[in-house]
Amino acid sequence: MVYGSLKREILDLVLPPGSAVDEVALTERFGMSRTPIREALVKLAGEGLVVTLPNRGTVVAPIDILDLPQFFDALTLMYRVTTRLAAVNRTDGDLETIRALQAGYARAFAARDVSAMIEVNRDFHAAIAHAGRNGYYSELFERLLDEGRRLLRFYYSSFDETLPLAFLDEHEEMVAAIDARDVARADRVATAHADQIVRQIQAYISQDRRLNADLSL
Amino acid sequence: MVYGSLKREILDLVLPPGSAVDEVALTERFGMSRTPIREALVKLAGEGLVVTLPNRGTVVAPIDILDLPQFFDALTLMYRVTTRLAAVNRTDGDLETIRALQAGYARAFAARDVSAMIEVNRDFHAAIAHAGRNGYYSELFERLLDEGRRLLRFYYSSFDETLPLAFLDEHEEMVAAIDARDVARADRVATAHADQIVRQIQAYISQDRRLNADLSL
DNA sequence: TCCACCCATCTTGTCGACAATGAATATACA
DNA sequence: TGTATATTCATTGTCGACAAGATGGGTGGA
Numbered sequence: 001m002v003y004g005s006l007k008r009e010i011l012d013l014v015l016p017p018g019s020a021v022d023e024v025a026l027t028e029r030f031g032m033s034r035t036p037i038r039e040a041l042v043k044l045a046g047e048g049l050v051v052t053l054p055n056r057g058t059v060v061a062p063i064d065i066l067d068l069p070q071f072f073d074a075l076t077l078m079y080r081v082t083t084r085l086a087a088v089n090r091t092d093g094d095l096e097t098i099r100a101l102q103a104g105y106a107r108a109f110a111a112r113d114v115s116a117m118i119e120v121n122r123d124f125h126a127a128i129a130h131a132g133r134n135g136y137y138s139e140l141f142e143r144l145l146d147e148g149r150r151l152l153r154f155y156y157s158s159f160d161e162t163l164p165l166a167f168l169d170e171h172e173e174m175v176a177a178i179d180a181r182d183v184a185r186a187d188r189v190a191t192a193h194a195d196q197i198v199r200q201i202q203a204y205i206s207q208d209r210r211l212n213a214d215l216s217l
Numbered sequence: 218m219v220y221g222s223l224k225r226e227i228l229d230l231v232l233p234p235g236s237a238v239d240e241v242a243l244t245e246r247f248g249m250s251r252t253p254i255r256e257a258l259v260k261l262a263g264e265g266l267v268v269t270l271p272n273r274g275t276v277v278a279p280i281d282i283l284d285l286p287q288f289f290d291a292l293t294l295m296y297r298v299t300t301r302l303a304a305v306n307r308t309d310g311d312l313e314t315i316r317a318l319q320a321g322y323a324r325a326f327a328a329r330d331v332s333a334m335i336e337v338n339r340d341f342h343a344a345i346a347h348a349g350r351n352g353y354y355s356e357l358f359e360r361l362l363d364e365g366r367r368l369l370r371f372y373y374s375s376f377d378e379t380l381p382l383a384f385l386d387e388h389e390e391m392v393a394a395i396d397a398r399d400v401a402r403a404d405r406v407a408t409a410h411a412d413q414i415v416r417q418i419q420a421y422i423s424q425d426r427r428l429n430a431d432l433s434l
Numbered sequence: 435t436c437c438a439c440c441c442a443t444c445t446t447g448t449c450g451a452c453a454a455t456g457a458a459t460a461t462a463c464a
Numbered sequence: 465t466g467t468a469t470a471t472t473c474a475t476t477g478t479c480g481a482c483a484a485g486a487t488g489g490g491t492g493g494a
Contacts, residue, residue: 033450034450038476043259054455054476055454249479252478253477253479256477272445272447
């Protein structure tokens with residue numbers, strides 16, 4: 001499946017942001033004609049994972065640092081809304097799925113498997129959104145989570161261990177709030193969780209890496 | 218432009234929800250090959266305006282009454298969020314654009330042009346979202362507004378005149394709040410506006426039209 | 435008469451090739 | 465030597481035709 005493969009590779013930064021996507025190269029790689037390749041690219045463009053310049057090819061969507069504040073705003077709101085809805089609409093089956101994913105995250109953390117953590121983290125929140133039973137929110141949220149996956153991989157190439165550990169506890173609280181159908185508590189913990197991740201990424205980005213700043217010249 | 222034409226016709230219910238979309242017919246109509254037609258359909262499918270059943274054709278996305286509660290929830294939230302952001306981030310140019318659209322709505326109302334009212338209403342709110350400067354919200358909101366356009370046309374074929382009149386005043390208040398950069402007021406009026414439209418559509422849908430209910434048999 | 439299977443037909447999915455557009459290079463002129 | 469123009473080249477957009485899959489009707493058997 002060409003669409004799925006490309007999407008995964010974009011999110012995993014195997015295809016770096018801004019890099020050109022060559023149709024004929026993909027043709028050879030997937031052993032297909034250009035038609036289905038282009039169809040996949042159109043889909044990806046619709047999701048914003050790729051941008052097509054008319055008559056001038058398509059490139060992997062760049063990560064624009066200027067969009068980050070808006071991204072954080074939307075992400076926080078979706079964290080809150082989906083978690084609140086999940087607390088209201090969840091079924092026991094939903095809860096089971098969510099718990100299983102949380103257990104998976106704990107395992108990935110214990111194994112120090114950063115890739116798995118990032119991926120399971122996304123699925124965990126997607127499952128919560130699904131339990132909220134609002135497709136409009138789920139869709140936007142999953143897009144934001146995917147974009148977040150790119151950001152995490154991009155900025156957290158050297159992963160800080162304190163962050164995933166905090167996630168673990170906060171996820172636990174989240175599940176408890178959803179279990180208890182406590183909307184207010186779900187909202188609080190979702191907000192805190194969002195603040196946590198936003199602050200961490202911001203802190204990482206604003207790190208002062210000018211090693212030569214105090215160089216005497 | 219085949220994509221734009223199809224989109225407009227879907228939103229205007231020229232292509233009724235659930236109706237089949239014949240590729241070869243579109244081929245003849247637009248004088249193009251099937252390839253660009255299919256590309257447009259893929260794009261429309263990405264926006265949810267059309268659903269493609271694998272190997273069994275594509276149909277115009279049906280209006281599912283079961284989705285309405287979720288739709289209303291998301292619409293209300295986006296009304297609030299975009300209006301709040303507009304109050305914070307608007308430029309004078311934004312305000313000018315918004316005012317022009319509001320004037321257009323007033324003209325359409327005076328002319329009793331329902332189609333124009335529905336369309337300008339959508340553009341008015343889209344402009345407010347644009348002034349809010351958050352692409353994630355704008356995109357979801359515009360999708361919801363488009364879907365709302367279909368709903369309005371679908372359920373308001375006989376348009377109730379009290380609704381558009383209320384819109385006129387509420388829009389005016391909205392502009393005033395955005396002008397004054399008053400976030401709290403913007404939030405209040407956006408909420409009221411959303412409640413208004415939701416209640417009206419709900420009332421219309423739940424109208425009891427069983428003319429034969431008291432028929433003696 | 436009813437059901438299962440098979441075949442014809444239509445629609446979709448895919449292909450290889452051609453046309454059109456834009457970029458890069460070469461060329462001519464000032 | 466610098467600039468403007470023409471030409472070549474690569475890449476995208478489009479086309480008509482073929483292959484694959486699905487639907488409906490027809491045929492044969494029980």
